[in-house]
Amino acid sequence: QKSFITIIAKQLRIHQWVKNIRVFVPALAGHLLFENGIFIATLTAFCSFCLIASSFYIINDIHDINSDRIHPKNKARPIASGKISVSLALFISLIILIIGAILALRLGLLFSITILTYCILNIIYTYYVKQIIILDLIILMMFYTIRLLAGYVVIQSPLSIWLLSFSIFLFFSLGLLKRYVEIILLRENNIESVSGRGYSIDDNNILMSIGVCSGLVASLVLLLYIGSDNVAVLYNRPIILISLVPIYMYWVSWTWFMAIRKKIKLDPVTFTIKNKSTYFLLLCCSIVIILAGIK
Numbered sequence: 001q002k003s004f005i006t007i008i009a010k011q012l013r014i015h016q017w018v019k020n021i022r023v024f025v026p027a028l029a030g031h032l033l034f035e036n037g038i039f040i041a042t043l044t045a046f047c048s049f050c051l052i053a054s055s056f057y058i059i060n061d062i063h064d065i066n067s068d069r070i071h072p073k074n075k076a077r078p079i080a081s082g083k084i085s086v087s088l089a090l091f092i093s094l095i096i097l098i099i100g101a102i103l104a105l106r107l108g109l110l111f112s113i114t115i116l117t118y119c120i121l122n123i124i125y126t127y128y129v130k131q132i133i134i135l136d137l138i139i140l141m142m143f144y145t146i147r148l149l150a151g152y153v154v155i156q157s158p159l160s161i162w163l164l165s166f167s168i169f170l171f172f173s174l175g176l177l178k179r180y181v182e183i184i185l186l187r188e189n190n191i192e193s194v195s196g197r198g199y200s201i202d203d204n205n206i207l208m209s210i211g212v213c214s215g216l217v218a219s220l221v222l223l224l225y226i227g228s229d230n231v232a233v234l235y236n237r238p239i240i241l242i243s244l245v246p247i248y249m250y251w252v253s254w255t256w257f258m259a260i261r262k263k264i265k266l267d268p269v270t271f272t273i274k275n276k277s278t279y280f281l282l283l284c285c286s287i288v289i290i291l292a293g294i295k
Contacts, residue, residue: 011061011078011089012054012096015270020049022144022167026151029163031234031294038155044103045111045154049147051100052115056122058093062086063126072189073266107154114150118143133198137175144171162225169218173252174268176211180204181264188262208260215252219245236293243288251281 023045027033033042061068061079068080078084104115125139148167152159179199187201199207223245225231231238254277258264264271272278 007078007083008092011058011084011092013057014054015267015273016053016057017050018269018273019144020046020053020147022147023049023151023154025148025163026157026160027155029160030155030157032155032157041107041154042151044107045150048100048103048107048115049118049150051096051103052119055093055097055100056119056126058089059122060126062089072185072191111150111153114146114153118146118150121146131198133203136198137172137179140175140178141168141171144174160230162221162228162230166218166221166225169214169221170252173211173215173218176207176214177256177259177264177268180207180211181259181266181268183207184259184262185266208256212253212256215256216249219249219252222248234295236295238292240288240292244285247281247284247288251278 024033024042027038027042032038058079061077064074065080065086068074068077071080074080079086079089101112101115104112121139121142125136125143129136129139145164145167148164149159183199183201183204187204191201223242226238226241226244231241235241255264255268255272258271259268
């Protein structure tokens with residue numbers, strides 16, 4: 001039997017905190033991470049997002065408790081399975097939300113507004129948008145993108161339209177991947193649809209088509225970015241960075257292949273973290289960046 005701490009960790013979805021690493025991307029892309037206290041500020045932003053995101057995971061699970069109980073996988077979630085009471089879950093959600101808000105306030109008004117925007121979008125998503133097809137994926141993409149925008153707010157640097165464009169297409173593809181995997185699971189369990197979602201088992205092909213296209217469009221944006229003047233300022237041999245494009249194309253195509261072959265079970269994030277190929281590709285990207293020569 002799982003310990004209470006393990007159950008709480010599962011409810012907070014700590015494995016999902018890896019999503020918040022995106023707040024570090026602007027500082028890393030601009031080679032500013034270890035300048036003028038930026039690392040500490042970005043780490044604080046990361047912690048704030050982790051706590052607030054977990055708070056809303058709890059709120060979302062409470063809202064979805066009835067639909068989760070008839071879902072083949074989500075019925076094992078702590079709240080749906082009764083391992084954590086709703087009252088205790090609400091208490092934990094409130095505490096970590098307050099702590100996350102305090103951390104956000106320490107980073108200034110603009111970052112606090114960014115976090116508040118994230119919270120408002122979460123409420124809109126949970127109570128109004130979740131059942132609206134495609135729009136729910138747009139909101140999911142915005143969740144990912146807001147983390148990136150928060151990173152720029154922390155380092156007080158102008159927003160890169162290239163990085164923003166790449167992120168929009170990539171995260172939209174990942175949102176479609178998440179829904180695609182959910183539909184495959186429903187099909188395997190002979191369930192036509194689940195309450196709380198606007199998709200049915202007949203939507204898998206269109207979701208796959210849009211998702212693969214969106215993921216590959218992101219590779220075009222990456223290629224155009226590498227050829228821009230912005231990159232020439234940051235690297236001695238920017239032409240070498242073109243190698244990142246086929247590495248990314250391989251990763252996004254391979255991930256969709258794994259989903260189609262039913263290797264991804266419900267959570268693409270967990271699959272990515274646990275798969276050795278992810279770390280090999282990250283190593284390849286690191287080697288390319290080193291060879292390109294950071295100025």
